Amino acid sequence: MDNLYLIATIADQPVAIRAALVESVVDIDHIAPVPLAPPHIAGLAPLRSRVLTIICCERALGLPPTPARRSRIVVVNVDGHHYGLRVGTIEDARVIEDAPAPIRARLDAGWARVALGMLDFGGEALLLVDPQALVAGPDEALAA
Template sequence: MENLYLIATIAGQSVAIHASLVDSVVDLGAIAPVPLAPPHIAGLAALRSKVLTVVCCECALGFAPTQRGPRRAVVIQIDGHHYGLVVGSIEDARVIDEAPQPIRARLEPGWARIAIGMLEHDGEALLLIDPERLIAGADEALAA
């Protein structure tokens, strides 16, 4: 379905991710740190016999991490690699028939880097985000 989106929160902001990009949603267990990794890479986790690179979305946006306790992650596959995007919460998958609209507000730099449009759902504005830009992190985006 081309109008299906996963609705989640990152740093208290409601976001939408196109469902075609989402492999699964998981609760993460142990995360092994990776020495010398960029700050937004929380570490590595095992997922169904695969290695999952865990990305702290808050850190990737330039915020301090607030997540405590169990971590929920949206699993994305890019170029054969699996990434777990740690989000605050996951609402559900929703069909949103209206096309994404341009962003008409001034966004903080981290959000401006990953946002590709706005969607409205049940009277709430959702930022439509590009997970690949989120995975790149702030440092890599500045170097490009």
């Protein structure tokens, strides 16, 4: 179903992720830091007999992270590897019939790098984000 999206927030911004790219949504209490990892790598966490690399979406956008006791994680598969995208909140999964529209506003560099388009859901503008771009991290992480 190409028009089903997971609605979440990153840095208090409502975003949409194509549900077809989402394996699951989980809460994780403890993330083990990884020494010398790029700043957008929050750490590692166990999930159902596998280890997830946890991505801090805020840091992947070049923003300061928001402290959280418990992490809401969107599990995605990128190039055969499982990653957990740490988001602020998870609202729901929604069917949005209209195709993504081009972005007509000027976005900060981090948002512009991960944005695929805009979706209108009941009058609310949702930024459609690319999980693969979040996993890749900010430009300076790519240069390292």
